[in-house]
Amino acid sequence: MNSLPKIAEKDFTSFYVASDSASKKAQSDYVSIIAVDLISMLIASAIATYNYQSEQSKKILYIISGTLLLLSLVLTVVLLSKKFEDIWYQGRALAESCKTLTWRFMMRSELFEDTVPLNQAKQKFIDRVQELSKEFLELNKILDTELLNKPVITQSMINVRSLSLENRKEYYIQNRIEDQKNWYATKAQFNKNRYNSWFTVIIIAQSVSLISIVYLINSPNSNWNFVGFFTTISASAISWLQLKRHQELKQAYTTASQELNLIVSLADEITGENEFSKFVLDSENAVSREHTLWLAQRRR
Structure with a gap:
């Protein structure tokens, strides 16, 4: 029986941690903006359920509706300019690729077999992570530098591989x-x-x-x-x-x-x-x- 605890995702390669963080943040931002946009439309339709008779009431209603429409327009522009959806997808793709690579390294699977010396296996892992990173050049620009500066190969990964x-x-x-x-x-x-x-x-x-x-x-x-x-x-x-x-x-x-x-x-x-x-x-x-x-x- 092995005595090692379950490896935490923070102990995976730094590229996984950084891309996973970027993807989750972009997903949260994207979904939140869509939710606010939909809620704005619901509020606009809710205040139009009653046919107000006074001119002042109608004016207030039009101002509120105009404000909600302006908010919706701004949110649409933000979605277009920030590209949250692309960051979400690309971050998820890079994170999952790095996660799979990490497990293969730890289990001495393809590319990192038992016959490969540890130093060579480490170098192969680093080379492969760099290749994956180059496939997402736009994503690399927004990855958290602090997270990327953490170890590419952590001690926890080495400990599991040594089992x-x-x-x-x-x-x-x-x-x-x-x-x-x-x-x-x-x-x-x-x-x-x-x-x-x-x-x-x-x-x-x-x-x-x-x-x-x-x-x-x-x-x-x-x-x-x-x-x-x-x-x-x-x-x-x-x-x-x-x-x-x-x-x-x-x-x-x-x-x-x-x-x-x-x-x-x-x-x-x-x-x-x-x-x-x-x-x-x-x-x-x-x-x-x-x-x-x-x-x-x-x-x-």
Whole structure:
């Protein structure tokens, strides 16, 4: 039994830590701006539900609506100029590539096999990370310098790599495959629940909008008109679903979890370094396929 604790992501290569941080920040900024934009539209439609009679009330209503439209315009320009979406995707791509490379290094898999001396393995790892970095030149400009200045190969990575074959196999199964499987399963269920919740919101909003139309038909002189408000709720929920892609993510995570489950069932057949190297490579390829599918869906 190995005695090493689970490696923390902060102990991965500095390029992973920096790109992961950049991606998460860009994602948060991008999603937050979209959310504020949608909320602005909801507020604008909400204040228009009542037909105010006084000139002063209408003037206030127009000022508020104009302010919200201006805010929406500014947010659109910010999204265009800051390119949060591109940073999010590129950062995720670089981070996942570096993470896979880190696990391959620690497990002495392809490129970093048991037959390769440690110093040569280190050099190969550094060279490969530099190659990956050159594929994302625009991203490199915004990566946190402080994070990049941390070790490219950490002591924790060396400690894991120094484990015996049996201990490395156990460590990899528990801290990579099982951990990733649980993450996929949890995220798959989360996205399934969110998908169903947002569709419930859409159905309710469309139903209430239809009821509002019936109300207006029966009371054409009413000063209340909720059609636009609930239609906006429905449209905003659909836009949010398109942004978050819960259904596609649920399917991708479920598939990846099942594939890893099949791969780990072959662990007992590992008898040497060559078999283990191939086992790790197959597992990392399964994780990479999930990310490639995620990236393709995001860019559609």
